[in-house]
Amino acid sequence: xxxxxxxxxxxxxxxRLPGIGSKTAQRLAFFLLSAPPEVAENLSAxxxxxxxxxxxxxVCGNLTDREPCAVCADETRDRAxxxxxxxxxxxxxxxxxxxxxxxxxxxxxxxxxxxxxxxxELNIKSLLxxxxxxxxxxxxxxxxxxVEGDATALYLARLLKPxxxxxxxxxxxxPVGAHLEYADEITLGKAIEGRRVIE
Amino acid sequence: xxxxxxxxxxxxxxxRLPGIGSKTAQRLAFFLLSAPPEVAENLSAxxxxxxxxxxxxxVCGNLTDREPCAVCADETRDRAxxxxxxxxxxxxxxxxxxxxxxxxxxxxxxxxxxxxxxxxELNIKSLLxxxxxxxxxxxxxxxxxxVEGDATALYLARLLKPxxxxxxxxxxxxPVGAHLEYADEITLGKAIEGRRVIE
Numbered sequence: 001x002x003x004x005x006x007x008x009x010x011x012x013x014x015x016r017l018p019g020i021g022s023k024t025a026q027r028l029a030f031f032l033l034s035a036p037p038e039v040a041e042n043l044s045a046x047x048x049x050x051x052x053x054x055x056x057x058x059v060c061g062n063l064t065d066r067e068p069c070a071v072c073a074d075e076t077r078d079r080a081x082x083x084x085x086x087x088x089x090x091x092x093x094x095x096x097x098x099x100x101x102x103x104x105x106x107x108x109x110x111x112x113x114x115x116x117x118x119x120x121e122l123n124i125k126s127l128l129x130x131x132x133x134x135x136x137x138x139x140x141x142x143x144x145x146x147v148e149g150d151a152t153a154l155y156l157a158r159l160l161k162p163x164x165x166x167x168x169x170x171x172x173x174x175p176v177g178a179h180l181e182y183a184d185e186i187t188l189g190k191a192i193e194g195r196r197v198i199e
Numbered sequence: 200x201x202x203x204x205x206x207x208x209x210x211x212x213x214x215r216l217p218g219i220g221s222k223t224a225q226r227l228a229f230f231l232l233s234a235p236p237e238v239a240e241n242l243s244a245x246x247x248x249x250x251x252x253x254x255x256x257x258v259c260g261n262l263t264d265r266e267p268c269a270v271c272a273d274e275t276r277d278r279a280x281x282x283x284x285x286x287x288x289x290x291x292x293x294x295x296x297x298x299x300x301x302x303x304x305x306x307x308x309x310x311x312x313x314x315x316x317x318x319x320e321l322n323i324k325s326l327l328x329x330x331x332x333x334x335x336x337x338x339x340x341x342x343x344x345x346v347e348g349d350a351t352a353l354y355l356a357r358l359l360k361p362x363x364x365x366x367x368x369x370x371x372x373x374p375v376g377a378h379l380e381y382a383d384e385i386t387l388g389k390a391i392e393g394r395r396v397i398e
Contacts, residue, residue: 031217047243
């Protein structure tokens with residue numbers, strides 16, 4: 001079916017979003033065309049505004065609409081403790097837990113030679129700048145527990161240890177509520193290796 | 200987690216789309232903020248443009264960016280045969296089949312007393328205008344085979360028959376490729392009632 005030009009373009013742009021196939025893109029497009037006009041106008045404006053207003057924080061690299069970001073500007077956060085993550089969504093996930101009182105550093109990716117992502121493509125230089133001030137005591141490497149995330153953590157650990165800062169890695173193990181019999185052997189191995197004395 | 204204002208607004212607007220929950224909205228928002236700027240710009244523009252350019256065809260009610268729409272303007276289509284559907288997507292679905300050479304009429308909904316949708320809310324008046332010209336021979340009622348669609352078809356049949364036009368309903372039955380044992384009993388009943396002589 002030849003959709004009208006503007007409809008076809010809208011479906012095409014929607015289908016470029018991750019996880020949105022052509023059927024879903026069609027459904028969303030016709031929803032936007034049938035809903036009250038302000039639904040489409042608000043979405044269009046929100047996308048444009050977010051792209052204009054949201055920048056990377058010059059300190060930690062997280063996405064923010066003020067400079068520095070809310071976490072970096074918060075005087076109650078412990079600047080001696082930096083948690084390094086791959087993605088802004090990881091910051092959101094850790095903030096939900098509420099127990100972390102340090103600050104963040106967002107790499108915007110992980111090392112991936114196959115995807116052409118080397119250290120130069122990641123937000124690493126500004127991390128070294130932060131460390132140069134000498135107030136940081138510990139770096140928690142909270143990259144994902146997969147091949148790229150582990151490689152990135154190893155690379156950063158080798159880079160940062162000579163500076164004299166404590167470098168830690170988040171624990172691998174069984175997720176809370178998981179059943180042992182359904183865990184994969186690698187996670188199970190990590191959980192046993194990482195066992196802790198009950199006090 | 201308090202997202203930056205513009206990010207929170209974007210997530211909120213995305214989450215208003217049908218089938219998009221808050222997790223998916225977050226994922227889409229961060230994709231739009233991390234992808235090359237033109238991805239977000241093009242989507243924002245496509246939504247705005249589609250809303251500005253796309254109107255209902257004054258003849259059939261289908262969504263179009265020209266007046267009348269491509270089907271209504273096509274001289275090779277049979278204007279004596281009108282297929283009545285609920286939604287512009289239904290037109291797209293039937294056009295894919297390529298075997299239908301008539302024209303369409305889009306109701307933009309179905310009768311639904313619970314949702315407050317009566318005949319006045321549907322695109323029915325312009326259908327009567329089309330019939331008044333006297334050239335239409337058959338109306339195919341292709342509303343959905345569910346409670347609302349069937350009620351709408353029944354309502355239209357009663358309204359249109361006195362005008363002296365042939366009114367038909369699309370066949371109900373087993374979808375092609377379906378297994379009999381998995382069919383629900385209502386579909387199976389319709390398939391048996393609607394049986395045809397093999398010639």
